Amino acid sequence: MYGILQAPFDAIMRLMISSLHRNILPDGVLRRLIRLFLASRLRYGYRPSAQLQLSQLLQFVHSLKEMPIALSTDQQESDILYELPTSFFKMVLGKNLKFSCYYFSDKSSTLEDAEEAMLELYCERAQIKDGQSILDIGCGWGSLCLYIAQKYKNCSVAGITDSVSQKEYVDEQCRDLQLQNVEIIAADITTFEREACYDRIFSIGTFEHMKNYRDLLKKISCWMKQDSLLFVDHICHKAFAYRFEDVNENDWIAKYDWLSRNFLAGGTMLSANLLLYFQDDVSVVNQWLLNGNHNSRTCEEWLKRMDQNWSSIKPIMESTYGKDSAMKWTVYWRSFFIFFIEFFKFNNGEEWMVAHYLFRKKGNNEASITI
Numbered sequence: 001m002y003g004i005l006q007a008p009f010d011a012i013m014r015l016m017i018s019s020l021h022r023n024i025l026p027d028g029v030l031r032r033l034i035r036l037f038l039a040s041r042l043r044y045g046y047r048p049s050a051q052l053q054l055s056q057l058l059q060f061v062h063s064l065k066e067m068p069i070a071l072s073t074d075q076q077e078s079d080i081l082y083e084l085p086t087s088f089f090k091m092v093l094g095k096n097l098k099f100s101c102y103y104f105s106d107k108s109s110t111l112e113d114a115e116e117a118m119l120e121l122y123c124e125r126a127q128i129k130d131g132q133s134i135l136d137i138g139c140g141w142g143s144l145c146l147y148i149a150q151k152y153k154n155c156s157v158a159g160i161t162d163s164v165s166q167k168e169y170v171d172e173q174c175r176d177l178q179l180q181n182v183e184i185i186a187a188d189i190t191t192f193e194r195e196a197c198y199d200r201i202f203s204i205g206t207f208e209h210m211k212n213y214r215d216l217l218k219k220i221s222c223w224m225k226q227d228s229l230l231f232v233d234h235i236c237h238k239a240f241a242y243r244f245e246d247v248n249e250n251d252w253i254a255k256y257d258w259l260s261r262n263f264l265a266g267g268t269m270l271s272a273n274l275l276l277y278f279q280d281d282v283s284v285v286n287q288w289l290l291n292g293n294h295n296s297r298t299c300e301e302w303l304k305r306m307d308q309n310w311s312s313i314k315p316i317m318e319s320t321y322g323k324d325s326a327m328k329w330t331v332y333w334r335s336f337f338i339f340f341i342e343f344f345k346f347n348n349g350e351e352w353m354v355a356h357y358l359f360r361k362k363g364n365n366e367a368s369i370t371i
Contacts, residue, residue, distance in 0.1 A: 020331055020335065022327075023327055023330070023331050027338060030335065030338055031338060031341075031342055034338065034339055034342040034343070035342055035346065038342065038343060038346045038351075042351065045237065045239070045240040045242060046239065046240065053239060053240065056240060057240060057241060057271060057273075057274070057277075058277075060241050060242070060274075061274070061277045061278075064211050064212055064213060064214075064268075065212060065214050066212075067211040067212045068190070068211060068212060068215075069189075069190040069210055069211065069212045069215050069216050069219070070189075070190050070209060070210050070211055070266070071211060071266040072266075083320055083321075084316065084317075084320055085165070085316060085320065086141065086165060086166075086169050087316060088313060088316050089141065091305060091306070091309040091312060091313060092302050092305045092306050092309070093115075093302060093305075094111050094112050094114075094115035095112050095115070096115050096116070096119065096141075096143035096146065096147065097140070097141035097142075097143055097169075098115050098118070098119070098140070098141075098143035098144075099140050099141070099143075099205070100140075100204055100205040100233065101118065101233075101235075101290065101294055101295040101298050101354050102114035102115045102117070102118050102294065102297075102298040102301075103117040103118035103121055103290070103294055104117075104293075104294055104297050104298075105117060111298075111301045111305075114294075114297075114298070115143070116147075119143065119144055119147045122144060122202065122204070122231060122233070123147075123148065123151070123152075125231060125286070125288065125356060125358060126200050126202065126229055126231035126358065127200075127229060128148065128152060128155070128200060129152075130152040130153070130154045130155060131152075131154040131155060132152070132155050132198075132199035132200055133155070133156045133158075133196075133197075133198045133199045133200075134148055134155055134156065134157045134158065134198060134199070134200050134201075134202070135158050135159075135160070135198040135200070135201045135202070135223060136157070136158070136159040136160070136201075136202045136203075136204070137160050137189055137201065137202065137203045137206055137220070138160065138161065138162075138189065138203060138204065138205065138206030138209075139159030139160060139161050139166075139170070139184065140161060140163075140166055140204075140205075141166050141169050141170060142159055142166070142169070142170035142173060142182075142184065144159075144202060144204060145157045145158075145159040145170065145182055145184070146170065146173055146174075146177070146179070146182070149174075149179050149181050149182045150177065150179070153181065154181075155181060156181050156183075157181055157182045157183070158182075158183045158184075158185065158196075158198070159182070159183070159184045159185065160184075160185050160187055160189055160192060161184065161185075161186060161187075162186065162187065162188050162189070163186070164186050166184075167184045167185075167186045170182070170184045171184055189206070194223065196223065197223055197224060197225045197228065198223055198224065198225070198228060199225065199227075199228055199229075200228065200229055200230075200231065201220060201223060201224060201228065201229075201230045201231070202230075202231050202232075202233075203220075203230070203231070203232045203233070203234075204233045205233060205234065205235075206234075207232060207234040207268075207270065207275075208234055208235055208267050208268055208269070208270065209266070209267050209268075210268065211268060213274070213275060213278040214278050214280055217230075217275075217278055217280070217281055217282050217359075218280065218281045220282075221281035221282050221361050221362070224282075224360075224361040225361070226361055226363070227360075227361075228360070228361055229285065229358055229359065229360055230282060230357075230358070230359040230360075230361075231356070231357070231358055231359075232275065232355075232356070232357040232358075232359070233354060233355070233356055234270055234354070234355055234357075235269070235270070235295070235344075235352065235353070235354055235355075236269065236270045236271055236272045236274070236352070236353060236354070236355045237269055237270075237271055237272070237351060237352050237353075238271070238272050238289075238350065238351060238352075238353060239271060239272070240271050241268065241269060241270050241271040241274050242268075242269050243267070243268055243269070244266075244267045244268070244269060269352075270355070272289055272353070272355050275355075275357055279362070280362070281361070281362055282359035282360065282361060282362055283359060283360055283361075283362050284357060284358070284359055285358040285359060285360050286357075286358040287355065287356065287357050287358070288355070288356040289353055289354070289355055289356075290353055290354040290355075290356065291348075291349040291350065291353055292343075292344035292345060292346070292349035292350070292351065292352050292353040292354070293344065293345055293348070293349035294344075294349075294354065295340065295344040295353075295354060296340070296341050296342075296343070296344035296345035296349065299337045299338075299340040299341045299344070300337075300341050302337050303334065303337040303338060303341065306333065306334060306337065307334075313330070314326065314330070317329055317330045
């Protein structure tokens with residue numbers, strides 16, 4: 001049956017993708033295709049018994065321990081995503097340029113309110129106090145660094161980014177705001193070395209780009225004092241973990257998941273409990289799960305702003321990707337947002353969501369159990 005129906009299905013999917021590239025595929029059709037893919041991904045990820053689900057997760061844990069901290073993404077098309085200048089993100093993201101989930105509640109109905117609410121939630125859960133030393137791993141455009149530096153004026157804040165343009169932007173913001181307590185370092189976290197230790201360390205939206213969490217957490221623990229805390233924010237699935245590039249080649253929908261293959265290649269979808277298996281050098285103090293609807297609404301607001309600023313965004317796309325490819329990449333960016341809107345609200349936000357972890361450094365007298 002699969003072989004009989006495969007040819008017409010392939011033709012339909014090729015037509016859909018061609019229509020998408022020419023910006024004539026209706027959003028409603030794209031959203032429906034994404035939901036079909038997500039249902040397919042769930043069928044592929046769930047196992048028929050709890051023991052088989054656990055065995056799958058343990059196998060995945062072992063495979064990560066055999067990998068480097070992160071895969072090299074040189075020459076990958078996913079790198080092109082982040083070539084856009086800061087001017088694009090200023091028109092799409094919240095005022096702090098936070099490029100990860102915002103927190104919507106009765107008190108934070110607007111995008112800006114939700115953005116600040118999440119930054120405040122990070123500080124509350126990480127137990128920030130004025131005067132502490134802070135390290136933000138993967139600081140992006142400095143949303144958290146600048147927030148802490150302004151609210152806790154006696155804190156010394158360091159941020160690491162692998163983007164020179166992001167460092168330049170944060171440095172400029174520090175000059176404009178006359179902040180003397182922020183240091184931004186352009187470096188690759190996988191090779192970065194520093195002797196300093198910090199009272200609080202943050203990692204927001206970075207673990208999704210990593211593989212070997214044992215080695216990563218060991219590295220981070222070297223920058224922690226004995227009473228330091230590490231706060232980690234990452235997207236996750238509630239039950240299973242997988243690599244973005246891994247698909248079931250016999251599944252019709254997953255075969256055409258060009259978004260994950262092109263934009264998210266090299267990344268990892270963690271399960272909600274995955275980091276519990278990497279406590280060699282750190283111990284979990286607390287864990288929280290945030291319903292996926294928060295992230296879905298965040299992406300919906302970003303999409304609205306992109307559409308509202310279409311005329312201003314068009315020349316940015318042309319100067320970045322070239323006139324011949326500008327439309328394709330404009331559509332890709334819209335599709336990127338639409339994908340995650342549907343992704344995080346699937347099953348009312350109870351499949352893919354955001355996990356928050358709080359770790360402390362493991363003492364020398366604590367036994368380490370290797371799994």
